[in-house]
Amino acid sequence: MVVTDPGAVSAAALHAVPELGRETQDEKELMRRMIAWTAPALIGALTLLAVSVVLASGDDRLPTLTPVGAALDTSSEAAGQRRANHGVGFAAMSEQVKDRLDLVRRRGHLVCATSDAIPGFGYLADGANAGFDVDLCRAVAAAALGDPNAVEFRISVPTGLGAAVRSGEIDMVARILTATTTREAEWGNFVHTMYYDGQGLIVRRSLGVAAARELAGASVCVTENTTTELNLADFSRLHRLDLRAVAFAKTSAAVDAYLDGQCDAFTTDHSGLHAYLSVFPDPSGHVVLPDVISEEPLTPLVPHGDDRWYDIVKTVMAILIYAEAYGVTSDSALAQPTGDARVDRLFGLAGSFGQEDLGLSRTVAQDVIRAVGNYGEIYDRHLAPLGLERRGSRNALWAGAPCSDCPRGGQVYAPPLR
Ligand SMILES: N[C@@H](CCC(=O)N[C@@H](CS)C(=O)NCC(=O)O)C(=O)O
Numbered sequence: 001m002v003v004t005d006p007g008a009v010s011a012a013a014l015h016a017v018p019e020l021g022r023e024t025q026d027e028k029e030l031m032r033r034m035i036a037w038t039a040p041a042l043i044g045a046l047t048l049l050a051v052s053v054v055l056a057s058g059d060d061r062l063p064t065l066t067p068v069g070a071a072l073d074t075s076s077e078a079a080g081q082r083r084a085n086h087g088v089g090f091a092a093m094s095e096q097v098k099d100r101l102d103l104v105r106r107r108g109h110l111v112c113a114t115s116d117a118i119p120g121f122g123y124l125a126d127g128a129n130a131g132f133d134v135d136l137c138r139a140v141a142a143a144a145l146g147d148p149n150a151v152e153f154r155i156s157v158p159t160g161l162g163a164a165v166r167s168g169e170i171d172m173v174a175r176i177l178t179a180t181t182t183r184e185a186e187w188g189n190f191v192h193t194m195y196y197d198g199q200g201l202i203v204r205r206s207l208g209v210a211a212a213r214e215l216a217g218a219s220v221c222v223t224e225n226t227t228t229e230l231n232l233a234d235f236s237r238l239h240r241l242d243l244r245a246v247a248f249a250k251t252s253a254a255v256d257a258y259l260d261g262q263c264d265a266f267t268t269d270h271s272g273l274h275a276y277l278s279v280f281p282d283p284s285g286h287v288v289l290p291d292v293i294s295e296e297p298l299t300p301l302v303p304h305g306d307d308r309w310y311d312i313v314k315t316v317m318a319i320l321i322y323a324e325a326y327g328v329t330s331d332s333a334l335a336q337p338t339g340d341a342r343v344d345r346l347f348g349l350a351g352s353f354g355q356e357d358l359g360l361s362r363t364v365a366q367d368v369i370r371a372v373g374n375y376g377e378i379y380d381r382h383l384a385p386l387g388l389e390r391r392g393s394r395n396a397l398w399a400g401a402p403c404s405d406c407p408r409g410g411q412v413y414a415p416p417l418r
Contacts (some may be wrong), residue, residue, distance in 0.1 A: 200269070
């Protein structure tokens with residue numbers, strides 16, 4: 001019998017079972033064949049596992065130089081590798097925690113994936129983690145544990161992040177992560193967009209380029225396994241630019257390569273371009289091109305499988321946003337009723353916005369606002385210094401926000417706290 005189809009192997013083995021007790025010779029022959037059939041498959045599977053572990057670990061010293069259109073074709077081998085990096089190969093390891101609030105409280109701290117090398121969003125200030133994203137982690141720790149410092153920061157690059165979330169080890173991600181439908185399907189639930197961004201490109205001023213469409217044939221440094229890499233391919237194909245991506249696991253390596261002259265351009269979210277530009281040795285020698293080539297709603301993520309945890313993180317984001325809308329800051333006297341029912345409800349002094357149903361304290365918003373301030377305070381502390389103007393941008397509060405002097409007319413909005 002010649003078997004070429006692996007499906008037929010198992011069918012043949014099943015059929016052979018009743019005969020095993022009668023014919024020892026047949027049994028040996030069957031065993032020999034089964035080993036011959038299954039060994040190559042086993043070796044193949046182990047090789048695949050080893051390859052996906054290596055890919056997931058990434059190596060910023062080894063850039064991948066690829067023609068953008070070809071390598072990012074979804075039917076190509078590179079797309080297969082990308083799926084491995086998204087964590088599909090780790091399904092067996094994934095763990096769905098049913099009561100993460102309880103887990104976090106028993107553990108005594110929140111595990112939050114963020115970055116430590118992105119000015120404004122996740123960076124180190126005097127050795128401590130700081131930034132817009134870092135404050136979102138601290139706000140959730142304040143809500144869940146009453147202590148904004150009870151956070152273990154897991155520093156992550158985009159490569160391998162999906163696998164890490166699926167493993168169940170991380171309670172939330174807050175790290176300039178764009179919400180996409182594929183990530184939502186494969187990684188976890190995106191909670192509430194906290195920064196509306198779009199992808200851009202930066203070039204040396206001496207290149208004399210004023211718009212992205214003038215970059216035909218250019219090489220572009222990029223972080224791998226990002227939406228950035230995928231959008232660059234779409235943009236290149238759409239405008240027949242034949243761009244060449246030079247991809248790195250770590251953004252700092254991509255930036256260094258650009259500054260070193262290895263690429264004509266560097267691309268990431270516009271906020272990231274401004275963040276890195278702020279630490280370039282010669283900022284005036286570079287130009288952020290005006291093009292916005294994608295939508296990048298930067299959004300915290302929680303693992304799949306625990307609705308209450310999702311609701312908790314979402315409610316914390318709403319607290320930050322409504323505190324600004326109601327004019328409440330970290331300096332506000334929070335203990336006394338104000339007579340404004342919306343503010344008193346937020347403070348936990350009257351009524352409810354569902355906080356106790358979620359297992360949080362009645363005065364959870366006091367803990368959160370005292371710890372990190374409102375949305376505007378977080379923005380002003382970390383993003384305004386990068387020159388990211390909020391007034392007139394999508395990151396202003398919604399047009400009808402009740403505050404009098406806050407930036408309005410943007411998209412930062414949350415479901416009413418009541
Ligand atoms: N928003 C995009 C891009 C994210 C991204 O590229 N992040 C870079 C920096 S701008 C990063 O996190 N790098 C981490 C590091 O290199 O340490 C996405 O979600 O894919």
